[in-house]
Amino acid sequence: MGDTTEILVEDDDRTVLFNQDAFSGDDYVEQIRKQYPDLIILEKLGRGSYGAVYRCVKTDTGTGLQTGFAIKVVEITARSAEAENTIAKEGITPEIYCERKRDEAISEIRLLNELKSPHIVHINDFDVVEKKDEIGFIIFIKMDVLTPLSSLLKDCESYTKKDAEKIGRKLCADMCDALKVCESHKIIHRDIKPENIFYSRTENKIDFYLGDFGIARVLEETEVKMTAIGTVSYAAPEVFMLKNYDNRADFYSLGIVLYQVVNHGRLPFMPRYPQQTTVADSTNAQSMRLNPNAKLEAPDNASSKLAAVITKLCAFAPDNRYRTVEDILMGLNDGKAVIVVDGNDVPIKENIGLKVISLLLLLAATGAIGFQIFNSVKDMLNTL
Structure with a gap:
């Protein structure tokens, strides 16, 4: 050669x-x-x-x-x-x-x-x-060769609300699947941003993948992290301010990414689309994002349900955000407990318990069961 x-x-x-x-x-x-x-x-x-x-x-x-x-x-x-x-x-x-x-x-x-x-x-x-x-x-x-989400953001400006909603919900569900596994290993990613989320696309389907765990660390049960690692525009306030943080810092970063996807590609506190933006607008938006008294407006290209989920993910105070991945998915699905299998949100009655949910999620993630097989199992579980 x-x-x-x-x-x-x-x-x-x-x-x-x-x-x-x-x-x-x-x-x-x-x-x-x-x-x-x-x-x-x-x-x-x-x-x-x-x-x-x-x-x-x-x-x-x-x-x-x-x-x-x-x-x-x-x-x-x-x-x-x-x-x-x-x-x-x-x-x-x-x-x-x-x-x-x-x-x-x-x-x-x-x-x-x-x-x-x-x-x-x-x-x-x-x-x-x-x-x-x-x-x-x-x-x-x-x-594997995948395309970073950052290359998709330029298209978000022209998305219809229907298209933005579809991509936003799929992105949220797929990232919840990834973060659920991180939770089980006590891992905080710490740098969720468009450059570290990837996607693959076919004619009728898009899938998202969380990558670049280069600064991820194992979170021991009795330990919290106090290092300012992460990209400024997407880092949680507590991370940026060198305060204690946990997995909810990842939820915040995911919320900012989702906000951008369903807000015509614009970050929180930026002028509404289609207004022109300046460098000063970006500086002001960053300052507002780190202000605990600033009120975050809902993204304007999503349903009220998805917008509410994203706004909660982006709450300034960690205690005002979702606590677990299951909480996020329940917020996304009208309060129903769900499992994401083959990219599909599958509602399950809450009375089967989180242990069963976790077991089925593990089986699906490892390929031990597929969506078609799971349908019959799900029907049986919903009768319990």
């Missing part, structure tokens, strides 16, 4: 000519090629302080079929300011620092693999390679 500069690839039912020289000088690309010489790199999907994500394909030499996936490259180095501060403060060597960060990253990858939900981005495989030219490691993570 080293001598080949142009590659023909079947991409979305099109035969596309990719110029591989376009990636010349990209260190991560060269590292991917060295680690996986049989891959074709199509494009860079994103880049951050951690490294970068690339869309790739692999061609089966026997059948000629191509499989697409994403590779996330995570670089662990002792050269960052954070590394230098930690090394100096704790009196450890750069080698120990990098080994510790490597072990933490591997633990989080394995933890993510334990989160069995059809609405959580799963890691297919990963490899850890020690750097040869300096102290540190490179982690290559293989994942």
Whole structure:
């Protein structure tokens, strides 16, 4: 492949000519090629302080079929300011620092693999390679290729109320499915935002997936978190203000995302659509969002029921938000207890108990039962 500069690839039912020289000088690309010489790199999907994500394909030499996936490259180095501060403060060597960060990253990858939900981005495989030219490691993570919700937000401006409602409800249900699994593992995501929610779309269906658990941590039963991590526009006030927080911080961030989806792509406290907006409007909206006395108006492109759910999720005080995922789903479904199976809200009588609900949710999430089988079981349970 080293001598080949142009590659023909079947991409979305099109035969596309990719110029591989376009990636010349990209260190991560060269590292991917060295680690996986049989891959074709199509494009860079994103880049951050951690490294970068690339869309790739692999061609089966026997059948000629191509499989697409994403590779996330995570670089662990002792050269960052954070590394230098930690090394100096704790009196450890750069080698120990990098080994510790490597072990933490591997633990989080394995933890993510334990989160069995059809609405959580799963890691297919990963490899850890020690750097040869300096102290540190490179982690290559293989994942499915999905589209970030942020690319969908630009379309929200023109959505009819019916379309916005449909997408908003589906997004809420799918994220509740993901957060239910997080709850069971005592995990707070801490950075729910459009860039960390992904979707796949067919002609008649859209599914959403929660991803990028890079700053997620296990929440022990007796512990609360006090670090200001998360993206400012979506972080809960208590997170932004360095106060104690719990899983309700994730509910708040989800509420802000939902608000944007059913408010013509605009965040809370921004001028109503179709008014023009300015940078000053964004600054003012952020200030209002962090003001406990500011009254949040309902999003204007949703039903009163969905708007009420979103407004409660976005409450300034954590005690005024929903406490559990089940509470959110009941608010979304007229007070009925539900299970989300194959993307469908399935009402169940409350008298079967939350333990049974959790068990059935686990079975559905692991694929042990499907929606058709569940229908008959649900009918029986509703007679109890």
